[in-house]
Amino acid sequence: xxxFLTNTATRKxxxxxxxxxxxxxxxxxxxxxxDRAHLGNARPVIVFDVLYRLLRHVYGEGHxxxxxxxxxxxxxxxxxxxxxxxxxxxxxxxxxxxxLDDMGAVGALEPxxxxxxxxxxxxxxxxxxxxxxxxxxYAAEGHVLFSVDSYAEYGRLSGRSVDDMIAGARVEVAPYKxxxxxxxxxxxSSDDQPGWESPWGRGRPGWHIECSAMAFELLGESFxxxxxxxxxxxxxxxxxIAQSCCAHPGGGFAKVWLHNEMLQVEGKKMSKSLGxxxxxxxxxxxxxxxxxxxFVMLSTHYRKPMDWTEQKAKEASRTLLKxxxxxxxxxxxxxxxxxxxxxxxxxLNTAGAIAAMHELxxxxxxxxxxASAQMLGLLGDDMGDWVxxxxxxxDAWSQRLTQARELAMQTxxxxxxxxxxxxxxxxxxxxxxxxxxxxxAAGPEVDLAKLEDLT
RNA sequence: GGCGGGUUGGCGGAGAGGUUACGCAGCGGAUUGCAAAUCCGUGUAGACCGGUUCGAUUCCGGUACCCGCCUCCA
Numbered sequence: 001x002x003x004f005l006t007n008t009a010t011r012k013x014x015x016x017x018x019x020x021x022x023x024x025x026x027x028x029x030x031x032x033x034x035d036r037a038h039l040g041n042a043r044p045v046i047v048f049d050v051l052y053r054l055l056r057h058v059y060g061e062g063h064x065x066x067x068x069x070x071x072x073x074x075x076x077x078x079x080x081x082x083x084x085x086x087x088x089x090x091x092x093x094x095x096x097x098x099x100l101d102d103m104g105a106v107g108a109l110e111p112x113x114x115x116x117x118x119x120x121x122x123x124x125x126x127x128x129x130x131x132x133x134x135x136x137x138y139a140a141e142g143h144v145l146f147s148v149d150s151y152a153e154y155g156r157l158s159g160r161s162v163d164d165m166i167a168g169a170r171v172e173v174a175p176y177k178x179x180x181x182x183x184x185x186x187x188x189s190s191d192d193q194p195g196w197e198s199p200w201g202r203g204r205p206g207w208h209i210e211c212s213a214m215a216f217e218l219l220g221e222s223f224x225x226x227x228x229x230x231x232x233x234x235x236x237x238x239x240x241i242a243q244s245c246c247a248h249p250g251g252g253f254a255k256v257w258l259h260n261e262m263l264q265v266e267g268k269k270m271s272k273s274l275g276x277x278x279x280x281x282x283x284x285x286x287x288x289x290x291x292x293x294x295f296v297m298l299s300t301h302y303r304k305p306m307d308w309t310e311q312k313a314k315e316a317s318r319t320l321l322k323x324x325x326x327x328x329x330x331x332x333x334x335x336x337x338x339x340x341x342x343x344x345x346x347x348l349n350t351a352g353a354i355a356a357m358h359e360l361x362x363x364x365x366x367x368x369x370x371a372s373a374q375m376l377g378l379l380g381d382d383m384g385d386w387v388x389x390x391x392x393x394x395d396a397w398s399q400r401l402t403q404a405r406e407l408a409m410q411t412x413x414x415x416x417x418x419x420x421x422x423x424x425x426x427x428x429x430x431x432x433x434x435x436x437x438x439x440x441a442a443g444p445e446v447d448l449a450k451l452e453d454l455t
Numbered sequence: 456g457g458c459g460g461g462u463u464g465g466c467g468g469a470g471a472g473g474u475u476a477c478g479c480a481g482c483g484g485a486u487u488g489c490a491a492a493u494c495c496g497u498g499u500a501g502a503c504c505g506g507u508u509c510g511a512u513u514c515c516g517g518u519a520c521c522c523g524c525c526u527c528c529a
Contacts, residue, residue: 164457229529352469355477
């Protein structure tokens with residue numbers, strides 16, 4: 001089965017040909033752990049989770065290595081520690097676990113390796129030393145800087161020329177830089193900042209070097225896929241390429257670069273000032289199931305901006321509810337439907353795959369629907385709690401309504417029955433009364449708290 | 456200023472140079488104590504201007520508008 005992916009490096013959709021089909025290797029940039037993951041953070045996690053699942057399906061479970069890092073040394077973390085009075089270790093440990101919990105809630109499998117930057121400081125120091133030795137970096141005033149002039153390809157991934165970037169630069173250039181675009185590999189730490197001994201004094205790594213060092217340690221000097229949000233294209237990925245390709249000439253670093261587009265909320269960029277900023281945990285706490293978040297994320301192609309709206313969440317939960325009902329007692333087919341698989345293989349077209357699944361549902365191909373959904377990390381038993389949860393509450397109501405209805409059928413007075421029904425409908429319960437009896441189901445927008453309060 | 460992306464029907468959102476996308480909503484019907492659900496049927500597209508072509512919403516060029524990045528950011 002051929003997989004096609006749009007490679008940012010070539011701007012083309014290409015046939016994916018792994019360097020080694022027995023060990024397909026993928027690196028995705030993970031979070032800097034200083035706070036809860038916001039909704040935008042979840043997009044690449046979910047997108048690359050689907051790619052991971054697809055690669056495992058095509059090449060075999062034991063033949064894919066997926067690495068996603070935690071950046072646990074960063075000035076944002078230092079700032080958070082300073083303002084909260086907590087230690088850096090506490091903050092990063094807590095935030096790391098939050099991330100894993102929240103991403104687990106949206107159905108993401110854990111990568112094979114989740115390296116922490118602080119565990120790879122010696123490797124970074126070694127790589128920086130090597131870059132200096134090869135003439136690609138220089139020490140200045142306690143800093144070590146990468147020399148962009150030493151790497152002719154600098155700017156190629158993001159399609160920028162060094163000259164253009166200087167022209168558009170809006171930041172002041174540090175005096176110790178030989179070239180305005182030179183970026184920091186190592187910087188000095190004051191006593192109250194985290195730091196490690198190095199040939200250039202006590203200090204800490206710059207932002208980009210951790211990914212280069214960890215990718216090399218875990219995946220080697222060349223590997224198949226490197227992914228992340230497209231805001232990372234420049235400077236982060238550009239700098240990673242420069243560091244890695246100069247440290248390991250001939251390795252080539254990542255063959256395929258994948259970038260997901262950004263997330264918006266109700267048509268606007270998510271930002272604290274607009275008041276539309278929220279974390280994955282916020283949504284989960286509001287009762288939006290992780291499976292619904294996942295479905296919404298997958299209903300837009302990863303290379304297009306994705307707009308998070310309440311309307312989409314509502315529609316997603318309706319669809320999932322319908323599908324879950326359909327496949328409840330169905331054994332999944334051994335393989336996903338070919339149409340779904342082919343669509344996914346075409347540049348990870350998850351939106352198209354969902355459309356194909358709608359067709360499976362309407363054709364009654366339920367085992368295939370279930371298998372296909374599970375390929376996307378949907379309709380799994382592990383994520384279905386939100387559908388079952390209201391069941392117990394509804395059982396009592398179901399009896400009560402059945403009795404009321406029997407009475408009403410005899411007396412021809414439906415007033416009390418209608419009142420009960422309206423009460424339930426009001427809190428989001430769907431009420432179906434047919435010849436076979438009364439069937440209650442929690443609708444997508446059921447308000448459990450209100451339901452509990454009803455008497 | 457530089458770089459990149461987008462513009463599809465009421466809404467969301469895909470693919471394909473020529474044949475129904477799909478979902479939601481709508482409309483008509485069946486069904487129902489009333490409904491819901493379900494089933495059957497059904498309508499509405501591809502920013503604008505050129506070009507290539509027998510034929511373009513789909514390829515190419517231009518215009519307009521929108522968005523992202525260039526500073527920490529997924």
